[in-house]
Amino acid sequence: MISAPFDYHRPSSLAEALSLLARHGDDARVLAGGHSLVPAMKLRLAEPRVLVDLSRVAELRGISEKDGRIVIGAMTTHAELASSSFLAAKCPLLTETAPQIGDIQVRNKGTIGGSLAHADPAADWPPVALALDAEMEVAGPSGSRMIAAAGFFTDIMQTALRPGEVLRAIRVRPTGPSVAYVKTEQKASGFALCGVAVVVDRAANRVSVAITGIAATPFRASQVERALEGGPLTAERIGEAARVAAAGAQLLSDMHGSADYRAHLAQVNVRRAIVRASART
Amino acid sequence: MVELSGTYQVPAAREAVYAALQDPEVLRRCIEGCDQLTETEPGVYDAQLRLGLGAIRGRYTGRARLRDAHLPESFTLAVEGKGPGGHVRGDARLVLADAGIGTSIACHATGDVAGALAAVGSRLIQAAAARLMERFFSTLAEILSRPAASGD
Numbered sequence: 206m207i208s209a210p211f212d213y214h215r216p217s218s219l220a221e222a223l224s225l226l227a228r229h230g231d232d233a234r235v236l237a238g239g240h241s242l243v244p245a246m247k248l249r250l251a252e253p254r255v256l257v258d259l260s261r262v263a264e265l266r267g268i269s270e271k272d273g274r275i276v277i278g279a280m281t282t283h284a285e286l287a288s289s290s291f292l293a294a295k296c297p298l299l300t301e302t303a304p305q306i307g308d309i310q311v312r313n314k315g316t317i318g319g320s321l322a323h324a325d326p327a328a329d330w331p332p333v334a335l336a337l338d339a340e341m342e343v344a345g346p347s348g349s350r351m352i353a354a355a356g357f358f359t360d361i362m363q364t365a366l367r368p369g370e371v372l373r374a375i376r377v378r379p380t381g382p383s384v385a386y387v388k389t390e391q392k393a394s395g396f397a398l399c400g401v402a403v404v405v406d407r408a409a410n411r412v413s414v415a416i417t418g419i420a421a422t423p424f425r426a427s428q429v430e431r432a433l434e435g436g437p438l439t440a441e442r443i444g445e446a447a448r449v450a451a452a453g454a455q456l457l458s459d460m461h462g463s464a465d466y467r468a469h470l471a472q473v474n475v476r477r478a479i480v481r482a483s484a485r486t
Numbered sequence: 487m488v489e490l491s492g493t494y495q496v497p498a499a500r501e502a503v504y505a506a507l508q509d510p511e512v513l514r515r516c517i518e519g520c521d522q523l524t525e526t527e528p529g530v531y532d533a534q535l536r537l538g539l540g541a542i543r544g545r546y547t548g549r550a551r552l553r554d555a556h557l558p559e560s561f562t563l564a565v566e567g568k569g570p571g572g573h574v575r576g577d578a579r580l581v582l583a584d585a586g587i588g589t590s591i592a593c594h595a596t597g598d599v600a601g602a603l604a605a606v607g608s609r610l611i612q613a614a615a616a617r618l619m620e621r622f623f624s625t626l627a628e629i630l631s632r633p634a635a636s637g638d
Contacts, residue, residue, distance in 0.1 A: 241541070326613065
């Protein structure tokens with residue numbers, strides 16, 4: 206349980222972090238909270254030669270509001286998100302999801318940016334980012350750019366981040382209280398066998414639904430969303446719409462849950478999440 | 487136990503597909519993360535690979551052995567691999583059939599994984615293997631659709 210040798214850098218600014226990544230190229234990995242990468246290194250499933258630890262880069266931390274958007278620094282921990290009264294009022298889907306992640310140790314060290322960039326197919330933040338139509342603010346050698354959540358998760362554990370880039374912040378619009386995150390977790394790891402994030406936009410009469418844990422990447426359940434367009438959110442309509450939750454998805458299947466089981470969980474959790482979100486006013 | 491099957495179409499005649507599937511350079515390009523692949527004796531291939539998903543990536547050595555070959559219809563590749571995270575053993579049976587102007591390849595693979603890889607990676611192994619297989623055949627189709635670039 207001892208990792209392969211590696212060089213360790215702990216830059217104090219984003220510029221310094223970017224220059225370290227540029228210098229070391231493919232040998233380097235970004236270390237955020239370390240709750241996925243470090244265990245993998247100890248088991249020698251990952252052997253980066255250089256780690257660039259972002260924990261001292263102050264500009265990557267914290268929650269603020271700018272131009273009508275909530276801006277969450279990538280190195281903000283799950284625990285910081287869970288306990289933010291600002292977020293509880295402005296974007297409650299974040300404060301509902303954060304306490305459902307891992308255990309207390311993971312929440313105290315793990316970060317929202319680390320989770321999104323790692324893009325584990327069963328992680329909890331990716332569906333939340335999708336349901337909120339979040340934007341990822343990315344810093345790289347040639348400046349900053351924004352990536353929409355819808356185009357961020359490209360394949361299993363793959364994102365639209367390019368080599369040498371760092372996820373800097375996540376931007377979301379404030380929402381009303383009609384949101385929910387409902388998951389069935391794999392007991393040993395806490396990862397989602399199926400997690401569903403829902404945002405009900407009453408003004409626009411629209412429901413956003415995103416699902417994690419059942420396919421190689423998290424995805425928006427657009428068929429469910431379409432089925433609910435422009436009508437009242439009655440139990441009957443929700444139940445009917447939830448039936449197509451997993452339609453068209455290439456379902457994961459492993460020792461923790463067969464494809465059929467995951468499809469079933471998706472239907473149940475989509476229904477529960479929409480019912481719960483729509484009851485919150 | 488990992489089990490995968492799939493059927494893939496490639497735009498080339500059966501003989502050409504069969505030959506490509508025994509060509510170390512074609513195999514190297516089709517296996518994502520394969521740095522080096524050499525035929526050490528007829529039908530035996532040794533490979534150096536960098537396998538993984540995202541940040542979880544390690545160096546592995548592998549050996550594939552060709553058996554039950556019926557030219558140009560079918561063959562089995564028996565694969566063994568090991569790396570710091572564990573070891574892998576598996577069989578892939580490929581059956582080639584004429585399909586219009588091209589060839590369809592039916593692949594059925596089974597494998598076992600042991601070591602740390604199996605203990606913590608089980609959630610991801612099936613998906614990682616499926617991705618490798620998809621990439622293998624999509625690259626193969628790409629190579630065979632540009633015969634001049636098939637690397638000899």
